[in-house]
């Protein structure tokens with residue numbers, strides 16, 4: 770499964786803790802991330818991550834493009850709801866594409882845990898069928 774990991778600056782620490790805790794599950798999948806988030810994960814875990822541009826420089830849009838091409842299966846995006854982001858339109862566009870293409874999306878740790886446990890249980894296997902059909 771192709772999973773994108775994204776965190777705003779004040780949520781990066783939370784994401785590192787989450788990724789560390791769920792490393793056994795995440796290591797079975799292909800991981801993608803916006804630039805700074807991805808580099809932090811690579812530095813602090815043993816997981817391989819394909820890094821896109823930093824979010825404000827187009828990383829959210831690159832992940833959105835993968836969704837539009839049916840090449841992304843899940844988004845874990847720890848947003849900071851208390852800080853204005855210069856690239857807010859890109860963030861909104863990414864979340865919108867998740868809804869357009871029915872891509873499972875978690876924007877906080879509670880939901881992310883449910884998603885990864887569901888992934889383990891096979892609840893997202895329909896994505897593989899859908900991705901391989903096109």
Ligand SMILES: O=C(CO)COP(=O)(O)O
Pocket residue numbers: 775776777778802803804805806807822823824825828829860
């Ligand atoms: O801004 C982001 C998502 O909108 C995250 O980008 P970075 O991972 O480069 O910090």
